[in-house]
Amino acid sequence: MRQLPPLAPLRGQPRPPVASAREGARAAWPCASPALVRCLTAALVAVSLVGCGAASLSSPPSPSSPSAPGKAALGSRPAAPRSAVAGVGHRSFLWSYHGRYDPAHWGERYCLCRGGRRQSPVDLRADRHVVGRGDEVVARTLHVRHVLNNGHTVQIGVDHVETLFVRGRAYRLLQLHFHTPAEHTTGGVRAPMELHLVHRSAQGDVAVVSVLFQVGPESPWLARLWRDLPSKSGQVVAEDVTLPVREVVGAWRGAWVYEGSLTTPPCTEGVHWLVLKGRQTASAAQIAGIHKLLGDNARPLQSRGARHITDER
Numbered sequence: 001m002r003q004l005p006p007l008a009p010l011r012g013q014p015r016p017p018v019a020s021a022r023e024g025a026r027a028a029w030p031c032a033s034p035a036l037v038r039c040l041t042a043a044l045v046a047v048s049l050v051g052c053g054a055a056s057l058s059s060p061p062s063p064s065s066p067s068a069p070g071k072a073a074l075g076s077r078p079a080a081p082r083s084a085v086a087g088v089g090h091r092s093f094l095w096s097y098h099g100r101y102d103p104a105h106w107g108e109r110y111c112l113c114r115g116g117r118r119q120s121p122v123d124l125r126a127d128r129h130v131v132g133r134g135d136e137v138v139a140r141t142l143h144v145r146h147v148l149n150n151g152h153t154v155q156i157g158v159d160h161v162e163t164l165f166v167r168g169r170a171y172r173l174l175q176l177h178f179h180t181p182a183e184h185t186t187g188g189v190r191a192p193m194e195l196h197l198v199h200r201s202a203q204g205d206v207a208v209v210s211v212l213f214q215v216g217p218e219s220p221w222l223a224r225l226w227r228d229l230p231s232k233s234g235q236v237v238a239e240d241v242t243l244p245v246r247e248v249v250g251a252w253r254g255a256w257v258y259e260g261s262l263t264t265p266p267c268t269e270g271v272h273w274l275v276l277k278g279r280q281t282a283s284a285a286q287i288a289g290i291h292k293l294l295g296d297n298a299r300p301l302q303s304r305g306a307r308h309i310t311d312e313r
């Protein structure tokens with residue numbers, strides 16, 4: 001499709017090539033046999049990832065899914081279940097943020113969740129500072145097609161347009177979703193909400209643009225889109241809404257950039273993260289309403305290890 005003029009330049013310096021999520025899983029696989037075979041299989045065939053999972057986003061659920069679209073005013077329905085079964089090929093698995101299948105237990109099935117060395121989220125304290133042209137957000141608008149409650153988060157399905165360029169490689173936006181509270185922290189401080197825009201290149205590389213929210217004026221695009229929300233796990237609400245990208249991600253004020261992982265099982269590594277420094281605002285009622293649906297769905301902070309975090313301006 002026609003490439004649109006740059007909207008918000010994302011600046012940076014050349015970095016090593018981003019390994020694909022699949023390559024990252026192979027390179028950093030931490031477990032020994034026989035767990036290796038079981039876990040590798042689970043990681044590579046996972047097709048029902050949620051949250052930051054990229055694989056699931058390549059085939060978004062149809063708004064005409066057998067799951068009857070349910071609509072609910074924001075915060076007016078009971079909270080969605082805090083765990084859900086997701087199909088993985090011929091298998092099924094269970095994970096959640098609380099109880100028996102909470103993040104402390106993800107590693108029992110997904111080795112990278114326990115033994116990975118480049119995991120997300122992390123506390124963002126930059127040790128490199130770069131000024132220069134790097135990545136770019138190029139789309140002007142997002143066309144929202146549906147909103148899905150998958151039991152772990154509320155996911156916004158969009159047209160798969162090219163919205164991001166990382167070192168000249170085009171990435172298509174797959175979906176947006178929320179975490180309450182935020183997963184990344186900045187200098188130890190946690191924001192009340194974080195939006196993830198998950199992208200994938202034609203080569204399979206995954207990049208996530210993250211937007212942190214703070215309490216303030218109401219978010220117009222949230223107000224427009226979230227008048228009706230799927231309140232139950234598995235529900236899909238059809239939408240036909242066009243959103244200006246600038247309204248969603250805000251003006252460019254720099255970003256923390258690092259190499260990490262999906263923040264949900266199978267915790268696949270090789271994910272290029274850009275956490276925007278410019279905060280967006282949403283009203284306390286909006287954030288509370290989303291949290292009422294999601295509950296606490298933030299993975300605990302992971303060790304930064306020897307990784308660098310770059311402050312790009």
Ligand SMILES: [Zn+2]
Nearest residue numbers: 051052196263
């Ligand atoms: Zn996420």
